[in-house]
Amino acid sequence: MRRWAVVLITSTLMVLMLVLPAWSIFTDRATSNKNTISSGEFDIGISKDGSRFYNDLHLFDFSDLKPGDSREIVFHVKNRGDVAVSKLTIAFTINDLEDGPLSPAEAKVDHTPDVGELSDNLVVTSMTVEVGGKAINVSSAVGKTLKDLNGKPVSIPLGGKLAPGETAKVMMRVWFSKNAGNECQTDSVSVNMTLDAQQ
Ligand SMILES: [Ca+2]
Numbered sequence: 001m002r003r004w005a006v007v008l009i010t011s012t013l014m015v016l017m018l019v020l021p022a023w024s025i026f027t028d029r030a031t032s033n034k035n036t037i038s039s040g041e042f043d044i045g046i047s048k049d050g051s052r053f054y055n056d057l058h059l060f061d062f063s064d065l066k067p068g069d070s071r072e073i074v075f076h077v078k079n080r081g082d083v084a085v086s087k088l089t090i091a092f093t094i095n096d097l098e099d100g101p102l103s104p105a106e107a108k109v110d111h112t113p114d115v116g117e118l119s120d121n122l123v124v125t126s127m128t129v130e131v132g133g134k135a136i137n138v139s140s141a142v143g144k145t146l147k148d149l150n151g152k153p154v155s156i157p158l159g160g161k162l163a164p165g166e167t168a169k170v171m172m173r174v175w176f177s178k179n180a181g182n183e184c185q186t187d188s189v190s191v192n193m194t195l196d197a198q199q
């Protein structure tokens, strides 16, 4: 497309040079200066509520969860550039921590004092994305634990393209499995999420 534009401008200039008559009495000239060809900006931002968007944003801290609890993670992604986004992925980087000494009940069953067990018991029970008033199920993530998702990017379906200025709302519910044992007591998990967009 860009190559086609360059060729068109060059040939138009050549035609103008050929038809300029050397013996005209009345003369006139039109000029076209400072023409530019540039590439579009490609930029996405993330927001908690859809009002202000950032390149980097802290989204959640959930504490004192007990087995059976669930929490919802909600964020908005905006195409802040001027090129449509056709592919959006989210990658989770999970770090399991014991978060201090083992509790007495935990110490009886947890034989890895340096590594936590929580992410293996945090299950994504639903994940949907809303774009242009339509809700789309992110089925590839549902039923997986945060440990399963660690380092494996999840494709976020957009139902087409995310146009410049358009936003997508992502909702993800995480459940602390009732099957979690005492090895998870006082554990914590840090979750980094990276969104990648492609033209
Ligand atoms: Ca452990």
Ligand SMILES: [Ca+2]
Binding pocket: 098, 106, 110, 115, 116, 117, 182, 183, 184, 185, 187
């Ligand atoms: Ca533990």
